[in-house]
Amino acid sequence: MTMRPDIRISPDAGWADATAILLRELGRQAIRLRGRFLLALSGGSTPQRLYQALAQPAKSQTEMDWHRTVFLFGDERCVSPDHPDSNYGMARASLFAPLDIPPGHVHRMSGENPDPRAAADEYERSLRTVVGCTEPEIPSLDLVLLGLGEDGHTASLFPGTTTLLESHRLVTVGRSPKGIPLRLTLTLGVINRASVILFLVTGSTKAQIVRRILAPQTAADRALPAALVTPEPGHLIWMLDQAAASELPSH
Ligand code: 6PG
Numbered sequence: 228m229t230m231r232p233d234i235r236i237s238p239d240a241g242w243a244d245a246t247a248i249l250l251r252e253l254g255r256q257a258i259r260l261r262g263r264f265l266l267a268l269s270g271g272s273t274p275q276r277l278y279q280a281l282a283q284p285a286k287s288q289t290e291m292d293w294h295r296t297v298f299l300f301g302d303e304r305c306v307s308p309d310h311p312d313s314n315y316g317m318a319r320a321s322l323f324a325p326l327d328i329p330p331g332h333v334h335r336m337s338g339e340n341p342d343p344r345a346a347a348d349e350y351e352r353s354l355r356t357v358v359g360c361t362e363p364e365i366p367s368l369d370l371v372l373l374g375l376g377e378d379g380h381t382a383s384l385f386p387g388t389t390t391l392l393e394s395h396r397l398v399t400v401g402r403s404p405k406g407i408p409l410r411l412t413l414t415l416g417v418i419n420r421a422s423v424i425l426f427l428v429t430g431s432t433k434a435q436i437v438r439r440i441l442a443p444q445t446a447a448d449r450a451l452p453a454a455l456v457t458p459e460p461g462h463l464i465w466m467l468d469q470a471a472a473s474e475l476p477s478h
Pocket of ligand 1: 269270271272273274302303304314373374375376380381382383
């Protein structure tokens with residue numbers, strides 16, 4: 228039985244700082260428990276403000292030992308790291324560079340590889356090496372940060388695609404109906420093994436899909452990719468701003 232998600236609604240303006248405080252606390256817990264913080268970052272536009280809040284030099288250096296953090300990625304577009312749509316490029320500019328994170332602490336997906344399948348397999352090997360687990364064990368990350376698309380996709384797991392059925396591979400190739408078509412993505416198997424999954428969703432354009440995921444009414448709602456994120460035994464947290472939460476029944 229999956230635990231009910233922990234839904235947290237922050238004021239429209241304060242969601243980045245509220246999420247940064249929560250993420251730092253989760254990081255400190257992981258470092259206390261396991262000596263390091265295995266964090267998979269999400270992409271798209273929403274997390275950029277979060278990364279900028281995390282990189283605030285005054286607070287972050289006192290409250291979080293970022294040099295005990297291992298930065299991974301939940302997904303990446305099949306572009307070079309310098310491409311404007313690169314999730315790694317966005318995180319490098321908004322988080323890694325301002326915090327002076329040593330390159331060895333960041334494990335990006337090779338979006339520039341002309342063979343996405345090979346890039347996915349390479350990242351899977353890298354993930355196992357970093358976490359220290361061998362097949363068939365599935366690595367357990369401390370925190371997977373996720374966003375939500377208006378169609379219910381998360382990471383690069385899109386509705387109605389075979390990526391949702393992948394039960395063996397940790398990393399696979401996704402195909403997006405919009406924007407950069409080819410993507411590299413963690414699969415549900417490794418996502419659902421995380422100790423904590425944190426969805427960060429903001430803005431009124433996401434209100435309807437948030438309601439479909441968190442207050443499903445149909446089988447189609449329950450089959451959406453983000454609805455299949457059901458960590459066991461980990462915890463599921465949804466951080467919403469008021470606009471994104473505005474169609475929830477109890478809101
Ligand atoms: C990506 C993300 C993707 C994103 C959603 C929401 O690579 O695009 O991993 O899953 O989180 O599409 O994107 P926005 O934050 O831009 O709305």
